């Protein structure tokens with residue numbers, strides 16, 4: 390019988406503690422598949438953030454280190470420079486990457502470190518109860534913006550994939566979503582490319598994945614997917630914002 394689905398080698402069999410309908414689990418799977426496809430499981434080295442994916446080592450069957458808040462790109466830089474043979478990636482939420490660790494990510498991208506960054510944008514601080522993040526949409530209600538994000542006093546959200554893509558030393562920056570099978574396939578390709586770039590020494594590669602947080606958004610998993618499609622994507626367009634291989 391043809392095998393339609395099996396566990397990836399780079400994931401453990403541990404049960405996830407993510408909330409029902411959260412996209413973190415699916416995004417983990419895509420990262421693990423990329424590592425398996427490239428045959429680099431033994432050389433893979435993940436750097437976990439603060440936030441809901443802090444327990445990355447429970448789910449990935451690879452070496453994972455826990456970085457202090459927002460410092461994953463700095464830790465990944467050190468690891469990759471000491472062991473260039475390793476395949477080093479960070480996996481970060483929007484609070485971790487675009488708020489607490491904004492400086493670290495911009496400088497790592499500015500230096501063009503040969504690492505892979507997976508950025509999960511769910512428009513709020515998930516783990517700590519749904520506070521406003523730098524990515525919260527204008528008008529979006531969170532626990533710290535109960536009247537909705539007011540751009541006059543809270544500023545505008547950062548479009549990280551565009552920002553990173555504007556830096557000269559960056560090799561690849563893209564934004565994807567995982568709300569349906571077609572887009573999961575596109576996300577899978579982008580994540581694979583971001584890892585392959587590192588293996589091929591192409592340079593700093595960044596993939597932003599629009600993601601759900603049904604718990605803090607106060608939505609069903611289905612409505613949360615619709616929110617990504619109908620609200621998030623209009624502020625955060627999908628696409629490739631930098632690809633030096635395409636430019637050559």
Ligand SMILES: Cc1ncc(C[n+]2csc(CCOP(=O)(O)OP(=O)(O)O)c2C)c(N)n1
Pocket residue numbers: 438439440441442458481482483484485486489509511513514515516517522
């Ligand atoms: C310097 C600092 N600021 C804030 C916190 C609290 N904190 C821990 S996890 C977290 C949320 C991170 O959210 P995000 O990165 O968006 O990931 P998610 O949980 O949504 O996946 C916060 C604010 C902290 N521990 N230290």
Ligand code: SF4
Pocket residue numbers: 406407408410411412413441511515516601602603604605
């Ligand atoms: S709080 Fe949000 S981001 Fe965290 S596991 Fe639950 S749904 Fe996912």
